[in-house]
Amino acid sequence: MGERVKALVSERGISQAEAARQCGLSPARFNNYVTGLRTPDPDTLIQIARGLGVTTDYLLGFNAAEPPNVSAVVLRLLELEGFDAGRAEAIAETVQEALKVLTAFPDEGDAATRSRLAAQAAWQLHGGSKPTQ
Numbered sequence: 001m002g003e004r005v006k007a008l009v010s011e012r013g014i015s016q017a018e019a020a021r022q023c024g025l026s027p028a029r030f031n032n033y034v035t036g037l038r039t040p041d042p043d044t045l046i047q048i049a050r051g052l053g054v055t056t057d058y059l060l061g062f063n064a065a066e067p068p069n070v071s072a073v074v075l076r077l078l079e080l081e082g083f084d085a086g087r088a089e090a091i092a093e094t095v096q097e098a099l100k101v102l103t104a105f106p107d108e109g110d111a112a113t114r115s116r117l118a119a120q121a122a123w124q125l126h127g128g129s130k131p132t133q
Helices: 002-012 016-023 027-035 042-052 056-060 071-080 085-104 111-125
Strands: none
Touching (some): 002 016, 002 056, 016 042, 071 085, 085 111
C-alpha cells in the first residue's frame, strides 16, 4: 500500500503532509502507514482511499478483474427476441461496456444508481442514443 500511496503523492505533486491532511490523519500516523510500520484498520484504509480519491482495492494492489464476456449470450437472447443482427450486436456490445464501467465503480452508493450510470456511459460510448427494437 505504501508504494501506491507514495506514487499518488508524487503524481499529484503534493507533500506527504498534505496527503495526510486530505485523508484526515496526522502526518506521523500517515507516514507509519506509508512506510509499512503500521497497517491501517479497514475504516482507516477507507478513509485513506477516499482522501486520495482511489479505491481500497487500488491501495491494496488489486487490479480490477476483467468482467466476464456476456456479449455472446446477450446477442443470442436478442436474436431470439426478434432483434435484427446489427441492432442486437450493437446492444450486446453496449451491455458489455456497461458491465466494464459498472465493475470500475467503487462499491459505494446504491446499486441501482451505479447501474444506471454505467448503462448511460455505455450508451454514450455507442452513439448517444438507445437502440430500439
